[in-house]
Amino acid sequence: MAHVPTNAAALRAQFGPHLNLAPPGGWDAEPAPDKLVSTHCCFCGQQCGIKLKVAGNKVVGFEPWEDFPFNKGKLCPKGVKRYLQGSHPDRLTQALGRTDAGFEPLAWDAAMERTVAGIQAVQATYGKDAFAMLSGVSLTNEKSYLAGKFARLALGTRNLDYNGRLCMVSAGAGNKKAFGVDRAANAWADIELADVIWVSGANVAECAPITTDYIWRARDRGAKLIVVDPRITPLARTADLALPLKPGTDAALTNGILHLLDKWGLVDRDFVRDHTNGFEAALEAARDCTPEWTASVTGLPVAAIERAARMWGEARTSFLLHARGIEHQSKGVENVNSCINIVLATGRIGRPGCGYATITGQGNGQGGREHGHKCDQLPGNRDIENPEHRRHICDVWGCTDEELPGKGLSAQEIMEEIHEGRIKGLLCLCFNPLVSLPDSTYTREALEKLEFFVSLDFFLSETAQHADVVLPSALHEEDEGTTTTAEGRVVRIRKAVDPPGDARTDWEIFVELARRLGRGRFFDHFTSPEAIFQELRRASSGGTADYGGITYAKIERQMGVFWPCPTEDHPGTPRLFEGGTFFHPDGRAKFIPTPYRPPMEVVDADYPVWLTTGRVVFHYLSGTQTRRIGFLVQQCPHPYVEIHPRMAEARGIKDGDAVEVTTRRGTLVLPAKVVATIRPDTVFIPYHWGGDLGANRLTARHLDPVSRIPEFKVSACRLTPTTPDRLPPELLELRRMAAAAALLPERVM
Amino acid sequence: MVSEEYGFFIDPQRCIGCRSCVAACAECGTHRGHSMIHLDELDRSASTQTGPTVCMHCEDPVCAMSCPADAIKRTEDGVVHASQKPRCVACGNCEMSCPFGVPLVLPGLEQMLKCDLCYDRSSVGLKPMCATVCPSQALLFAPRHEVAAMRGSRPLREFQVGELLVRTRNAVMVPDPETPLHLDAALLLDGGF
Numbered sequence: 036m037a038h039v040p041t042n043a044a045a046l047r048a049q050f051g052p053h054l055n056l057a058p059p060g061g062w063d064a065e066p067a068p069d070k071l072v073s074t075h076c077c078f079c080g081q082q083c084g085i086k087l088k089v090a091g092n093k094v095v096g097f098e099p100w101e102d103f104p105f106n107k108g109k110l111c112p113k114g115v116k117r118y119l120q121g122s123h124p125d126r127l128t129q130a131l132g133r134t135d136a137g138f139e140p141l142a143w144d145a146a147m148e149r150t151v152a153g154i155q156a157v158q159a160t161y162g163k164d165a166f167a168m169l170s171g172v173s174l175t176n177e178k179s180y181l182a183g184k185f186a187r188l189a190l191g192t193r194n195l196d197y198n199g200r201l202c203m204v205s206a207g208a209g210n211k212k213a214f215g216v217d218r219a220a221n222a223w224a225d226i227e228l229a230d231v232i233w234v235s236g237a238n239v240a241e242c243a244p245i246t247t248d249y250i251w252r253a254r255d256r257g258a259k260l261i262v263v264d265p266r267i268t269p270l271a272r273t274a275d276l277a278l279p280l281k282p283g284t285d286a287a288l289t290n291g292i293l294h295l296l297d298k299w300g301l302v303d304r305d306f307v308r309d310h311t312n313g314f315e316a317a318l319e320a321a322r323d324c325t326p327e328w329t330a331s332v333t334g335l336p337v338a339a340i341e342r343a344a345r346m347w348g349e350a351r352t353s354f355l356l357h358a359r360g361i362e363h364q365s366k367g368v369e370n371v372n373s374c375i376n377i378v379l380a381t382g383r384i385g386r387p388g389c390g391y392a393t394i395t396g397q398g399n400g401q402g403g404r405e406h407g408h409k410c411d412q413l414p415g416n417r418d419i420e421n422p423e424h425r426r427h428i429c430d431v432w433g434c435t436d437e438e439l440p441g442k443g444l445s446a447q448e449i450m451e452e453i454h455e456g457r458i459k460g461l462l463c464l465c466f467n468p469l470v471s472l473p474d475s476t477y478t479r480e481a482l483e484k485l486e487f488f489v490s491l492d493f494f495l496s497e498t499a500q501h502a503d504v505v506l507p508s509a510l511h512e513e514d515e516g517t518t519t520t521a522e523g524r525v526v527r528i529r530k531a532v533d534p535p536g537d538a539r540t541d542w543e544i545f546v547e548l549a550r551r552l553g554r555g556r557f558f559d560h561f562t563s564p565e566a567i568f569q570e571l572r573r574a575s576s577g578g579t580a581d582y583g584g585i586t587y588a589k590i591e592r593q594m595g596v597f598w599p600c601p602t603e604d605h606p607g608t609p610r611l612f613e614g615g616t617f618f619h620p621d622g623r624a625k626f627i628p629t630p631y632r633p634p635m636e637v638v639d640a641d642y643p644v645w646l647t648t649g650r651v652v653f654h655y656l657s658g659t660q661t662r663r664i665g666f667l668v669q670q671c672p673h674p675y676v677e678i679h680p681r682m683a684e685a686r687g688i689k690d691g692d693a694v695e696v697t698t699r700r701g702t703l704v705l706p707a708k709v710v711a712t713i714r715p716d717t718v719f720i721p722y723h724w725g726g727d728l729g730a731n732r733l734t735a736r737h738l739d740p741v742s743r744i745p746e747f748k749v750s751a752c753r754l755t756p757t758t759p760d761r762l763p764p765e766l767l768e769l770r771r772m773a774a775a776a777a778l779l780p781e782r783v784m
Numbered sequence: 785m786v787s788e789e790y791g792f793f794i795d796p797q798r799c800i801g802c803r804s805c806v807a808a809c810a811e812c813g814t815h816r817g818h819s820m821i822h823l824d825e826l827d828r829s830a831s832t833q834t835g836p837t838v839c840m841h842c843e844d845p846v847c848a849m850s851c852p853a854d855a856i857k858r859t860e861d862g863v864v865h866a867s868q869k870p871r872c873v874a875c876g877n878c879e880m881s882c883p884f885g886v887p888l889v890l891p892g893l894e895q896m897l898k899c900d901l902c903y904d905r906s907s908v909g910l911k912p913m914c915a916t917v918c919p920s921q922a923l924l925f926a927p928r929h930e931v932a933a934m935r936g937s938r939p940l941r942e943f944q945v946g947e948l949l950v951r952t953r954n955a956v957m958v959p960d961p962e963t964p965l966h967l968d969a970a971l972l973l974d975g976g977f
Contacts, residue, residue, distance in 0.1 A: 062817030065813060096811055115804055245919045270830050272831065273966070277966045709829055710830075711829065711968040715969070
């Protein structure tokens with residue numbers, strides 16, 4: 036059974052997280068680089084270009100890649116310090132098998148045998164679908180594609196899903212409904228040309244830092260900026276209009292805007308008539324959304340709502356951006372569509388300076404969600420339940436329709452089936468559900484029920500600690516491949532160094548496992564990432580996410596290729612929807628009515644405070660990588676709870692005090708950060724940690740009915756001041772580590 | 785030589801507090817592991833405003849004036865360099881006299897180090913490292929004539945420090961007074977709290 040070995044201290048001593056503070060050999064060794072490898076950062080969907088300095092098969096530093104057109108050398112601190120994850124003392128370099136006392140090294144062959152035996156035992160007893168697979172979209176397109184094929188044809192399970200379920204699925208579903216395609220409508224260059232920029236639920240400065248400069252360059256031209264967020268984020272600080280609305284009320288605001296656009300005659304009637312369907316129904320859903328009603332729901336002043344509608348409605352060009360703030364809700368898809376409705380109503384899309392995009396969060400959050408990595412999807416963003424789509428993929432894969440499983444469960448539902456005892460085995464890679472899924476106490480109970488669990492990881496994550504077998508996998512800089520950026524630009528990931536010890540690339544592990552499972556005939560031809568990409572091209576060809584005309588050489592020649600790119604002589608498509616042509620069969624976009632409904636959990640007498648969660652600029656997702664990089668941990672060693680001074684005062688809480696935060700799922704004790712930059716009825720906790728520091732101890736398993744995304748952004752909680760001795764030992768240990776690193780003789784990085 | 789045409793502009797309004805500049809500065813080959821940039825939260829309880837400080841490269845450097853060992857040199861291109869190792873006596877006069885709080889005498893190193901505008905980069909036509917990586921371009925290295933047209937904020941290169949008027953090579957950008965500044969979220973809401 037998948038219990039964590041009991042000796043937590045020994046586990047931490049062996050596997051970390053430890054802090055890597057200096058490059059290989061220390062700061063005084065400055066080996067002359069053997070080569071500079073032009074690749075991309077692994078830490079978010081912007082996929083900034085970066086050159087890695089390599090000496091002696093180790094990444095020893097970086098150089099800005101100023102010629103790469105997206106970021107022109109710019110990098111956030113995660114990008115600057117990402118090279119420190121390579122030669123890290125916590126790296127897994129051997130396969131591991133769990134014992135009662137901890138983990139023991141396993142020879143590669145023994146680990147593979149144990150894995151295959153574990154999979155076969157579960158499937159022989161409980162059926163194919165009782166073995167599930169969870170994967171992630173920090174993987175390249177090649178690995179994402181292969182993950183989909185491996186689950187369906189090697190494991191034969193329908194239950195494959197991915198951590199994009201916690202990231203991009205609301206935006207994807209909303210975009211498909213409205214536009215018939217799931218991709219940013221524009222390259223970011225159009226942001227600079229916009230006269231009004233609307234940002235909803237996106238902490239751009241911290242989660243997509245380079246995008247800040249695109250917005251400022253528009254502002255340098257005189258563009259106006261509207262930021263909608265319960266907190267005054269660094270970007271909102273100087274916005275022309277900051278709208279700190281109540282968590283979970285986003286569609287109320289955008290419905291209110293649609294209402295005013297119509298009332299004030301600011302709808303582009305010609306565009307709506309010629310290029311869209313469904314306007315009247317969407318407007319009807321917003322009929323009662325007067326400024327007064329909108330104000331009563333969102334908690335914003337009427338004048339601010341009217342000003343936003345005026346600024347948005349009267350703009351000549353505009354760009355709307357949103358992210359997880361509106362998407363991580365039980366009505367995430369509706370929030371997305373309500374935003375798209377105010378874009379379509381103005382007709383400002385598909386032209387220079389007129390655009391719309393979700394800001395993809397994960398490294399390959401775009402490409403990883405296109406090629407069959409999801410429980411309901413096949414490559415090219417095809418539908419696993421569509422007979423024609425299935426036929427195309429069966430032809431490419433050389434399998435029969437009977438061999439290709441149908442639609443499976445989404446990530447959270449897989450965890451619930453594990454908890455219910457219906458799914459008994461799990462293969463997990465590139466995903467740390469114990470930190471990143473909501474209600475982590477429940478997730479832990481589920482993992483402990485698994486009969487066989489194999490994890491592929493480069494560090495021993497909180498989730499991997501539950502595994503029976505851990506296979507050491509490769510980092511981003513240890514393999515070739517492609518990713519697709521938030522803009523929809525396919526870029527090349529280059530191998531800088533070899534994986535250490537027994538560590539292997541995920542695709543090599545998949546191919547070997549497939550062979551050992553007797554399914555080698557579908558995988559034997561994958562001798563390189565490029566061979567996988569060649570099949571991906573054919574599989575995606577004719578789908579909406581069409582990579583048919585993209586080659587590695589063309590990506591390098593053009594510094595990236597925007598899909599759709601159906602043929603080799605096609606240059607790619609930086610801007611979608613030109614001429615008002617959308618991807619639905621009739622070429623028209625769809626307004627989707629989005630009547631407002633409250634979040635699944637609302638504040639009440641027992642839990643009177645709104646709780647929302649999010650990221651900080653120094654960490655990436657569940658922190659498996661960034662919590663091991665010294666500089667980043669020093670800047671933000673542990674979580675905290677942001678509280679407005681008025682709420683703090685009312686409860687007798689001072690800055691730095693220990694505070695108990697309790698929801699219906701559990702309690703955390705964290706230090707208070709008393710800041711005026713948050714609504715006085717709302718608190719915020721960053722979510723990058725696990726265990727007693729995990730914000731997801733508090734969040735709920737409420738899902739959007741369409742996208743199945745959890746409602747991370749809205750919970751109800753109560754706050755109680757407590758004594759400092761209640762702060763978790765883990766937190767104090769992190770604080771001590773960060774302080775000790777800062778005191779190292781003058782070299783603090 | 786660094787082209788006189790190129791100026792360094794510090795625009796705190798754009799600063800997002802990410803410390804990418806601090807992180808990248810420490811990667812420099814001439815002072816590996818030491819960052820020459822200070823980045824301060826002004827008052828986090830009130831605002832997310834942060835302020836990056838790099839050397840302003842004074843025309844008549846106060847640090848050099850106060851140096852008893854004549855260890856601090858300014859090249860013709862206006863760049864004020866870190867102390868010369870053989871001369872520096874680590875007395876700390878420069879630390880105390882600098883009106884911007886830039887030079888550092890690091891314990892154990894016994895030498896004053898400071899930003900030299902990444903001379904190894906800027907003297908061969910590259911941008912300083914911090915201005916290259918800065919995600920919001922709050923740190924900008926660009927031709928002076930372009931900046932006026934490029935930005936709504938205005939470069940300031942003269943600072944009255946007590947009785948001393950300090951003129952600098954680098955500029956601090958003064959925000960356009962039209963740009964709003966939001967501090968307290970409660971003030972953006974209608975009563976109720």
